[in-house]
Amino acid sequence: xxxxxxxxxxxxxxxxxxxxxxxxxxxxxxxxxxxxxxxxxxxxxxxxxxxxxxxxxxxxxxxxxxxxxxxxxxxxxxxxxxxxxxxxxxxxxxxxxxxxxxxxxxxxxxxxxxxxxxxxxxxxxxxxxxxxxxxxxxxxxxxxxxxxxxxxxxxxxxxxxxxxxxxxxxxxxxxxxxxxxxxxxxxxxxxxxxxxxxxxxxxxxxxxxxxxxxxxxxxxxxxxxxxxxxxxxxxx
Amino acid sequence: xxxxxxxxxxxxxxxxxxxxxxxxxxxxxxxxxxxxxxxxxxxxxxxxxxxxxxxxxxxxxxxxxxxxxxxxxxxxxxxxxxxxxxxxxxxxxxxxxxxxxxxxxxxxxxxxxxxxxxxxxxxxxxxxxxxxxxxxxxxxxxxxxxxxxxxxxxxxxxxxxxxxxxxxxxxxxxxxxxxxxxxxxxxxxxxxxxxxxxxxxxxxxxxxxxxxxxxxxxxxxxxxxxxxxxxxxxxx
DNA sequence: TTATTTCCTGACCATTTGGTCAAGTTAACG
DNA sequence: CGTTAACTTGACCAAATGGTCAGGAAATAA
Numbered sequence: 301x302x303x304x305x306x307x308x309x310x311x312x313x314x315x316x317x318x319x320x321x322x323x324x325x326x327x328x329x330x331x332x333x334x335x336x337x338x339x340x341x342x343x344x345x346x347x348x349x350x351x352x353x354x355x356x357x358x359x360x361x362x363x364x365x366x367x368x369x370x371x372x373x374x375x376x377x378x379x380x381x382x383x384x385x386x387x388x389x390x391x392x393x394x395x396x397x398x399x400x401x402x403x404x405x406x407x408x409x410x411x412x413x414x415x416x417x418x419x420x421x422x423x424x425x426x427x428x429x430x431x432x433x434x435x436x437x438x439x440x441x442x443x444x445x446x447x448x449x450x451x452x453x454x455x456x457x458x459x460x461x462x463x464x465x466x467x468x469x470x471x472x473x474x475x476x477x478x479x480x481x482x483x484x485x486x487x488x489x490x491x492x493x494x495x496x497x498x499x500x501x502x503x504x505x506x507x508x509x510x511x512x513x514x515x516x517x518x519x520x521x522x523x524x525x526x527x528x529x530x531x532x533x534x535x536x
Numbered sequence: 537x538x539x540x541x542x543x544x545x546x547x548x549x550x551x552x553x554x555x556x557x558x559x560x561x562x563x564x565x566x567x568x569x570x571x572x573x574x575x576x577x578x579x580x581x582x583x584x585x586x587x588x589x590x591x592x593x594x595x596x597x598x599x600x601x602x603x604x605x606x607x608x609x610x611x612x613x614x615x616x617x618x619x620x621x622x623x624x625x626x627x628x629x630x631x632x633x634x635x636x637x638x639x640x641x642x643x644x645x646x647x648x649x650x651x652x653x654x655x656x657x658x659x660x661x662x663x664x665x666x667x668x669x670x671x672x673x674x675x676x677x678x679x680x681x682x683x684x685x686x687x688x689x690x691x692x693x694x695x696x697x698x699x700x701x702x703x704x705x706x707x708x709x710x711x712x713x714x715x716x717x718x719x720x721x722x723x724x725x726x727x728x729x730x731x732x733x734x735x736x737x738x739x740x741x742x743x744x745x746x747x748x749x750x751x752x753x754x755x756x757x758x759x760x761x762x763x764x765x766x767x768x769x770x771x772x
Numbered sequence: 773t774t775a776t777t778t779c780c781t782g783a784c785c786a787t788t789t790g791g792t793c794a795a796g797t798t799a800a801c802g
Numbered sequence: 803c804g805t806t807a808a809c810t811t812g813a814c815c816a817a818a819t820g821g822t823c824a825g826g827a828a829a830t831a832a
């Protein structure tokens with residue numbers, strides 16, 4: 301009988317599990333994003349992760365367990381974005397920050413957004429619970445804030461839920477439909493500068509659209525963002 | 537099978553093919569919408585259509601042929617919406633009509649929108665050609681119109697492509713994410729009245745957002761849509 | 773009527789799929 | 803060193819999948 305059920309080390313062997321799980325999760329995210337749960341296969345994921353399929357099943361016993369883990373990570377990112385919409389008296393500040401955050405996430409983690417989209421399209425077999433609890437509560441709490449802005453005359457009277465849908469859809473579109481956007485952009489991804497403009501446009505149109513700011517013709521940007529949008533180091 | 541054919545075609549046999557293809561295509565659309573091309577199975581589609589799988593393959597030799605047909609139908613609907621964005625001097629009229637049309641399509645044909653979303657997420661294996669030709673040309677022609685409105689001082693200077701993305705994403709969101717919307721709506725779909733409000737909100741925010749109309753606080757609606765919006769025939 | 777075309781379907785097949793397993797290899801620890 | 807626990811993987815399996823086919827049913831044409 302084995303007497304030493306040791307606690308995991310922090311040495312070579314110990315890091316292997318952590319490392320491999322990370323590699324597998326990343327591969328899984330991109331395959332699930334592209335093909336959805338049913339359409340993805342464990343072989344594809346293993347291949348993407350550059351490991352034998354049997355090894356994948358050593359770390360994640362079932363496809364479903366792996367998927368759940370992926371979805372969980374994505375939900376955490378969602379929560380992170382949600383936090384940036386804080387209870388602030390100034391709608392311009394609160395919404396600008398939130399939209400900007402969501403746009404950043406779309407750019408930095410497009411696969412996650414696609415997995416989420418697939419989940420919803422498939423009627424949320426895994427995250428339905430989140431939708432009914434965490435998401436619903438959060439949405440209602442933000443609706444309260446938005447209604448207060450309306451009552452204070454800071455924005456036009458619009459129904460909070462539809463404003464949120466507009467923010468979600470517009471920002472996530474840059475992740476979920478990035479292939480279409482890229483195609484229309486001549487086959488190349490939006491540059492950093494273009495993405496900056498896209499972001500500013502989204503913020504501008506929504507904030508103006510709800511009457512939070514009074515934009516007049518010929519002034520695209522106010523000062524909602526620093527001026528450093530110029531060259532911004534094109535990434536390859 | 538059923539003897540529920542009330543409307544006889546010219547001859548019984550003649551109408552059978554047409555009728556069955558329609559049933560199969562409808563079933564295929566909803567299954568492809570939910571699971572994507574890879575995730576969908578011909579058995580699922582056959583079951584949804586209430587016919588044996590072998591019969592499905594009698595009408596559509598391969599899964600891919602069936603999928604292409606589905607996608608083709610959807611593209612035609614897209615074209616139909618595209619037509620409603622006409623070369624009009626008034627941005628309010630042109631955009632209101634276009635957005636309204638897109639919202640109606642999202643409501644009447646949510647499955648089609650989801651198939652499209654899946655296609656794009658999967659990098660458009662089937663419609664890439666459309667994206668590069670028809671869609672690109674259309675987008676550029678609309679950009680010209682939008683730039684003219686800007687030059688004429690009718691709307692704020694925004695980049696046309698990002699405006700189009702916002703319209704697409706916002707309107708299609710009501711189809712692609714209708715499950716999430718329904719969940720947040722307490723488990724029931726948006727009523728006709730709610731959908732009407734959603735539509736008006738979208739039109740209002742975007743038109744105001746680009747400076748096409750000067751909305752002030754406390755006046756949600758103007759008369760942005762024609763009179764015939766009266767009852768709109770409550771479905772179910 | 774008979775002949776012909778169209779439609780229908782249970783049974784079948786080759787391939788792919790999620791998942792297992794036993795036999796290894798590698799690293800930690802005494 | 804030897805023992806042990808963690809990691810690796812080729813080979814395998816049962817179920818699911820896309821697709822076929824032969825034979826039958828139904829409508830139309832002759």
